[in-house]
Structures are given as C-alpha cells and as structure tokens.
Amino acid sequence: MKTYLSWLLPYTCILCHQPSQRRQDLCVDCLNNLPILSHPCPSCALPLPGDLQTPCGSCQRQTPAFNKIHALFTYQTPITQLILQLKFHHQLIYARIFGELLAEKIQCTWYRTTPLPNVIIPVPLHPSRLQKRGFNQALEIAKPLAKILRLPIDTQCCSRIKPTPQQITLSAEKRRHNLQYAFQIxxxxxxxxxxxxxxxxxxxxxxxxxxxxxxxHGANAIHVWCCARTAVTLPQKIAL
Ligand SMILES: [Zn+2]
Ligand SMILES: [Zn+2]
Incomplete structure (x- = not known):
C-alpha cells in the first residue's frame, strides 16, 4: 500500500527494493553499507592497508600521467554487480545513481575547497564496442554529474581509434601494449x-x-573520477 510519504518521495531502493525515503533510488541504509574506499593512494586511489597519506609504491616509482584519481568505492559486492548490470544488461539507472553519488562526494568532500576542472571527458569507447553496447557507460555516469556540477561534457575532442579486447582478460603487459596510440585527440x-x-x-x-x-595535446592537469577502484597496482609508464 502506498503511504503518503511514498507519493511524496516515489523513489525505490535499487538494492533492497524498499521505498527509499529520500530523493534517490538508493536508501540510506544500503548507501551506508556500500564499500566506501577509505584509504586510497593519494595519487592512483589504490586501496592501501592504512591511512598512510603517502603514494603507493607504484606511484613512488613512476609518477602517473594523471594528477589524481578519485574513486567512490572499492570494486567489490554489490558494486561489482551494479557495474556489470549497467554495462551488460543496460541498467542505465545505475549510471544515474553513480553520477549523483559522485557529484555529492565532489561537492561535499573532494572539491569542497578547491576549484573544479573545466571540462568532463568520459573515457571513449571504440565505435565498434559502442555500436555493440548501444551506449557508453562512462558518458551515462558523466551526464547527471555534469548537470549537477554545471560542467560541460566534451565527447568530441577524444576518440578511441584502436579496438581493444576486454582488458580484464589481458595481463598488465598486454594492456599496456594494447593501449599505445589507442586514443586520438x-x-x-x-x-x-x-x-x-x-x-x-x-x-x-x-x-x-x-x-x-x-x-x-596541452591539457594542464588531469583528474580522474571513477565509481570503483580495484586493488591492483598501476603499471609502469606507457610510452606514447
Ligand atoms: Zn535499500
Ligand atoms: Zn598509487
């Protein structure tokens, strides 16, 4: 039976399927149970054992090309399932929720005292992958994010020109090799x-x-915003 509150806030939690009681399809209890990334490497966001505040060994050996990765969650249950459902079962509602959660974290924590970047570039898919999937999940996450933060999304300035096999099946060495000249600006x-x-x-x-x-191609600084980070170390520099 619909209560007065459920008419007022008709949001249903994607995880427990109960009325959410807030303006998002994720209830506060389920949100609080998600695996927040609590001790990230300050550079690549690799989950670290304690609050060390120093970069991980990989980032100390080789400074990454990006300035910083910000990640919301560690890549574990139920985040893994949500990402897989989004990518392979067209559950675009999860992209919206991830975008909203990222926006909240950006505004309230990560960029509370620092200026935002100028533009958002979702990681492009190769046209063949885009055609097969029908959408780019990174763009779908970026859309609500850009709207809330009032930032432009640029999907034109960068394209993926090399089709890459599912990265998950490759060794770190093969991934590196695969990604050389993968993007065109x-x-x-x-x-x-x-x-x-x-x-x-x-x-x-x-x-x-x-x-x-x-x-x-001239970018001054690169920040990476992602939903989840796995506990795998960053490979060494990619020669371009
Ligand atoms: Zn819930
Ligand atoms: Zn690191």
Missing amino acids: HGDLSGMIVAIVDDVVTTGSTVQALSATLKK
Whole structure:
C-alpha cells in the first residue's frame, strides 16, 4: 500500500527494493553499507592497508600521467554487480545513481575547497564496442554529474581509434601494449583542467594512456573520477 510519504518521495531502493525515503533510488541504509574506499593512494586511489597519506609504491616509482584519481568505492559486492548490470544488461539507472553519488562526494568532500576542472571527458569507447553496447557507460555516469556540477561534457575532442579486447582478460603487459596510440585527440586542450570519468579503474592503464595523450595535446592537469577502484597496482609508464 502506498503511504503518503511514498507519493511524496516515489523513489525505490535499487538494492533492497524498499521505498527509499529520500530523493534517490538508493536508501540510506544500503548507501551506508556500500564499500566506501577509505584509504586510497593519494595519487592512483589504490586501496592501501592504512591511512598512510603517502603514494603507493607504484606511484613512488613512476609518477602517473594523471594528477589524481578519485574513486567512490572499492570494486567489490554489490558494486561489482551494479557495474556489470549497467554495462551488460543496460541498467542505465545505475549510471544515474553513480553520477549523483559522485557529484555529492565532489561537492561535499573532494572539491569542497578547491576549484573544479573545466571540462568532463568520459573515457571513449571504440565505435565498434559502442555500436555493440548501444551506449557508453562512462558518458551515462558523466551526464547527471555534469548537470549537477554545471560542467560541460566534451565527447568530441577524444576518440578511441584502436579496438581493444576486454582488458580484464589481458595481463598488465598486454594492456599496456594494447593501449599505445589507442586514443586520438581532435583540437587543442591548452591550459585545460580535465576530469576524466570512468566506471571502474582496474590497473589504471586506460586512464594512464588517455591522460598521457591529453597532456601531450596541452591539457594542464588531469583528474580522474571513477565509481570503483580495484586493488591492483598501476603499471609502469606507457610510452606514447
Ligand atoms: Zn535499500
Ligand atoms: Zn598509487
């Protein structure tokens, strides 16, 4: 039976399927149970054992091309299922929720005292992958984010020109090799502070390759905003 409150706030939690009682399709109890990334490497967001405030070994050995990765969650249950449902079962509502959660964290925590980047660039898919999937999950996450933060999304300045097999099946070495010259930039990004948006950062080789390419075309700084980070270390520098 619909209560007065459920007419007023007709949001249903995507996890427990109960009325959400707030203006999002995720209730506060389920939100509080999600695996927040609590001790990230300050550079690549790799989950670290304690609050060390120093970069992980990989970032100390080789400074990444991006300035910083911000990640909401560790890549574990139920985040893994939500991402898989989004990517392979067209559950775009999850992209909206991730975008809203990112926006909240950006406004209230990550950028509370620092200026936002100038533009959002969702990690592009190769046209063949885009055609097969029908949408780019990174763009779908970026849309609500851009709206809330009032930032432009640029989907034109960067394209993926090399089809890459599912990265998950490849070794770190093969991923690196695969991503060389994977992205093409159209135009000049001089002086821009770019926010790259992606769903999951796994080894970081995709955002590393994209960041290096964007910097080569003038970008001043690269910030990466992602929903989840796996506990895999960043590979060494990708030669471009
Ligand atoms: Zn719930
Ligand atoms: Zn690191």
